[in-house]
């Protein structure tokens with residue numbers, strides 16, 4: 001369980017500490033006081049990524065040289081320092097030079113309003129989700145993805161030079177390597193979506209007429225892909241890029257028999273994403289034997305009082321949960337309230 005959070009120059013919080021005393025924490029305060037920033041800092045310390053920007057410099061407070069997050073989670077102290085020169089990570093005060101050795105030691109699952117893009121957005125949003133989550137629990141997956149991207153880059157660069165050549169020797173070698181690595185990534189993703197789907201079936205019992213299913217939607221089958229690499233070199237040369245492969249994969253979110261992307265309303269989309277994140281918590285627990293912290297940003301705002309209470313009562317009790325809310329709760333729950341105000345920064 002997270003026991004302490006210390007922030008320096010992180011967004012609007014320039015020197016801020018929280019002592020965490022309960023498994024359920026409510027971050028309260030008006031708009032713009034820094035509630036999301038606190039959730040973001042926990043997510044950043046766990047994954048080394050922000051859930052709302054790829055421009056990490058934005059995390060550093062305006063006019064400051066660095067931002068630092070320190071989190072005491074059980075017996076471990078996680079620390080991440082971000083500056084113009086990049087990120088430095090520490091566990092129990094020892095520097096962890098390779099980010100891949102740092103990632104996966106502390107687990108976090110975030111729900112934020114931006115996550116609705118997971119349903120409504122394009123395939124790249126869902127691929128990013130698969131890659132991020134699988135990389136958190138599997139170093140092997142992270143290694144395979146890095147390797148795949150390297151070969152893909154090489155093959156795409158080669159394709160640009162082959163316009164007038166019929167010698168595909170090197171192209172075919174790179175194609176073989178791409179297939180070999182890509183097949184393993186395919187298997188990882190297929191298993192992940194299958195497992196997550198099983199978990200979703202198990203957690204989604206609280207809403208009536210609410211049936212969500214996930215299906216892995218690979219760009220092509222393994223056989224079609226192999227055939228393409230052996231016989232369709234000309235197509236790739238024409239387009240100057242590798243036109244098929246796992247870099248174009250997707251997964252389908254099916255809601256009551258229809259593609260949720262096209263049919264789910266705003267409110268339903270929100271509930272689907274929440275179910276997906278709860279399933280993810282279970283999946284992480286199963287894969288790593290560790291509990292992830294659940295971070296819920298602005299999850300209550302669109303729920304009426306009855307649904308708010310139902311939602312809070314049904315939260316998993318075996319995971320630590322941080323919730324941000326700009327509105328006060330109506331019912332008393334056994335939780336730690338942290339009220340932020342403008343003066344905090």
Ligand SMILES: Nc1ncnc2c1ncn2[C@@H]1O[C@H](COP(=O)(O)OP(=O)(O)OP(=O)(O)O)[C@@H](O)[C@H]1O
Pocket residue numbers: 010011012013029030031032033034035036037038057058059060061062298324326
């Ligand atoms: N790099 C930065 N330096 C200083 N302030 C920043 C930086 N990035 C964002 N901010 C400010 O930090 C404040 C906190 O933003 P945050 O999104 O955490 O608030 P919030 O309490 O979650 O608000 P809401 O209830 O609207 O979601 C905002 O006023 C924002 O303008």
